[in-house]
Amino acid sequence: MSLLKFTIKRTIHGIVVAWAALTIIFALRFISPVDIASALIPPDVPPTARESLIEDLGLDQPWYVQYLRYIGGVVQGDLGYSYVSRISVNQLAINRLPATLELAVAATLVSVVLSIPLGVISATNRHQVPDYLASFFALLGISTPNFWLGIMLVLLVSVMLGWFPTSGREFGFYEAMRLLILDGNRYGIIQWLYHITLPAITLGTYYVALLTRLTRSEMLDQLSEEYVRVLRAKGLPETLVTFKHVLRNSLIPVVTVLGLQFGSFINGAVVVEVVFRWPGMGEFLIRAIRTVDWPVIQGTLIIIAITWVTINFGVDILYTIIDPRVTLEGESE
Template identity: 50%
Template sequence: MSMLKFLLRRTLQGVFVIWGVVTVLFGLRAVSPGDPASLMLGQGATQELVERVREVEGLNEPIYVQYADYLGSLVRGDLGYSWRSEREVEMMVLERVPATIELAVAATVIALLIAVPLGVVSATRRGTASDYGATLFSLLGISTPNFWLGLMLILVLGVWYGIPYPSLSGSGSVPIGVGFVDLPTGRRAVGFGEALMAIVQEGSFGEMGLWLKHITLPAITLGTYFTALITRLTRSGMIDEFGKPYVTATQSKGLPGVLVRYKHVLRNTMIPIITVLGLQMGTLMGGAVITETVFNWPGLGLRLIDALGVRDWPLMQGIILFIAIMFVTINIVVDALYTYLDPQVSVE
């Protein structure tokens, strides 16, 4: 099967997955208690006004008609309007995407910078204190809930040691859009791209420093589980590669151990790591909900929690649908990349 046919088949499978997500979301809204029209208008609305809204929004139609209308709107790219803010859902979703992507990428970078060297050390020094320490770190990282870790980081660094961290309280900064405004000085850093442009155009590193100050603890919190996972995967993969004949052959030729370890063994170990990396990026996008809430990070997760609190169903559906689309897309890209990196993997 050619790569084009493989991508078409995976895309078709992804469409069915998205359709399943849409159906489940619509079903949950249909069976949830409460009248959507009353939720849109609030408690002070008259019954006449509620009935009028129900008629305008099509809420008095049979459930299958509402479902067909909803699918038709999605096909046209119309996610509807938020019941509370009366804004287009797609705009409310897209304006929070950069912050969530920044957090997911930062967590991934931190995980790779820590996990790969730690896994290499653990694999090459089996049975030593370094190996036991890396194994213990992996066990703790996988077992620790990220929301608890975030709260502990805030408690230890922000409260006990008094390290200033603007996003921990309202005294230093407040979240605006996809960035933060520093109230005392009026300085604003709107995401990584804005901070990078400040360096290129003005030679100023202040915005980048402010961005790093805000994103460090959330990224560590979100990336801890990922770090532990990659550490264990790197260790087990390298141990498996060390036992293969090509390693013995390269060592018998007199190649330095460092060259064998990093050019051959680690390179072959990176193939499954890349696969897990892609899959975890989708997981990080969806799993950032709690981390964003703990640190007041202005991403999709925080907006989803806010929409959940006021039962803004169109906004909730739009955010979850976007996360599902991102997850499916990342899976397809990773599958294609995996078959490209490893010719032994069939696209059948």
């Protein structure tokens, strides 16, 4: 199978998955126990005004009419208007999405910085004290709920020690870099790092365990390969063998899983953003749920779902390019 055919096949698969996700998101509104009209309209409003508002929102139309209009809007890139603010969901999401992406990227960096060294230490010190300590630390990370870790960091590091702010942010990454490049002012980037550190640690440590165990497993597999014995027989230093050859060959599956986990970072950011009042999609979604603002809820979930599908598609294509040992059909040639 050629790369073009593989790409087309994956594209069709991604479209089907995206359509299924959109349908499930649409169905959530009809299985929800909350009546949208009752949540939006005060009980003392006259029946005529109530019926008029329901008609304006299109809630009086049959479900299949609403579904077709909903799918048509998504295909055209129109996510509708907020019931509460009457502002375009597209505009609201554009203002919120960068903050979530910033947090996801920062959490990914935290995971990489912690997990790969831990995985290398575990593999090169198998069944020794460093291996047990690294495994314990990784297990502790995945066993700790994000919201609890975030609250503890706020209480200990922010409130008691005063090292970092408790919530919010002063600058986005774009504004901070623009200030640095155009004016040479480092205040913006320093403040951005100052505010994103605790949320990134809170979100990133949860995925350290998976990447650590994967790095360790791949390193052990590579260390048992014939080429490692050949390199050692040639007299190459152990550090060079470990980091230049073994670790490099072990990172291909790690990169693949890391790409897939990036979508999980976006999903997991919901709770972390609420704890730290980070102005991203997660806090945006929780606020919409509280006010039963369904266009905003649907729009946020749609963006998350499409982002997830896109990341998976990109990882599939990237994996076939960076690892020539894997055929496009997933079988040995």
